[in-house]
Amino acid sequence: MEHGLSQKAVEIARPFGFPVTNSMVVMWIVAIALILFAQNATRTMKQVPDGPQNLLEWLIEGLYRFLEGVIGHHLVERTFWFFGSVFIFILAANWFGLIPGVGSIGWGHVTAAGFQLDVPLFRGANADVNMTLAMALVFFACWIVWALQEIGLKGFFKELFAPKSESAGPMRVLMIVVFFAAGCLEVISILFRPVSLSFRLYGNIFAGETMLETMARVPHVGWLVQIPFYFLELLVGLVQALVFMLLTAVFTLLICQHHEEGPATAHD
């Protein structure tokens, strides 16, 4: 029996032979909640917004303007659906994972020390590498498509391997070799981006949940010790959503910036 929070999501059901894990349950709950909220907020759009429409407009407009300042007007028009969804979903999933009951309700057995939880019904969606890796892979696929659409196949390889400076003679040959080697390193770096993106998010969220669970085990005052860390985790949830979104946005800008005007001029 594994003590403490498991490093991986646990299968809780297998309907029609498909394995459903506790993190998938949370993912679907968060997704359904977001969709219902969005549908409710935009059912009857008003010129003067109020209630849910006001909140949704504030969130989307704020994100849009923020991303427009980072990657420019042209790119944000094309890619906002992804970056907006990534931020909103990661933030919602991270904060949902802090609701009491997530990780503490489930199946277990009674021991001499009390009830021992074996299989939690819910697990933070981003405390599962499958989820974070899925988002990173979707981004990776989108990144390739956007790059090819913006600079084409030739431009894509030129961006990776071609010398960036003007030179002639032996210096040019040297620059070609150097930039080709740098391009090979860049390709490896790009291939590892999904791994770094997914493990960064997973590591932060899993560490937060583990810390909260450890605090809860402090005798008598566990509930009290947890409280400041809950606020810390609220902040971590926001920061990690922002980091994931910003990193993916910057990766996109880096490959598309030769065709996309810089953010400063994109406003003009």
Next chain:
Amino acid sequence: MNVLAVTVESSGGGRVEEIARTFGVDWPHLAAQVVSFSIVCALLYWFAYKPVLRMLEERRRQIAQGLANTEKINAALAAIETQRREIMTAARTEAARLIEEARGVARRVKEQETQRAVAAAEQLVLKAREAAAREHTRMLTELRGEVGRLVVTTAAAVTGKILTADDQRRLAEEAARQLT
């Protein structure tokens, strides 16, 4: 099948597989999460981004149109103000001209009326003089007759003789001649 094990089969595939197994990464769950996340993106685009961004664009367009209309209204107001000033200036000029014209007309009417009154007064004076002359003549005539009778009466009383009609007529004429 393990995802990471497939991608890095050639070098250290076993370690990668072990890592993947440790973190529970496998194709069914990964594919399910990819599909789920893609669906979330699509539904958020359909229910959130599309209507909200359309509304924001519509609002931005209306604000721009409102500002443009405000500029047009301001320009129209400025034109109306200029036109009002021009009309007021023209009205003042016209009023001054009318007042001057009215004064001229009044002056002419006054002169005409004065001349008419003077003429009427002169006419009255002339008529009065004529009447006075006629009265004077009548009175002189009556006086002559009366004086003649008195002279005849006085002469008869002084002389003590009875005057003939011829004497009386001659005395009366003499007295009248003396009075003229």
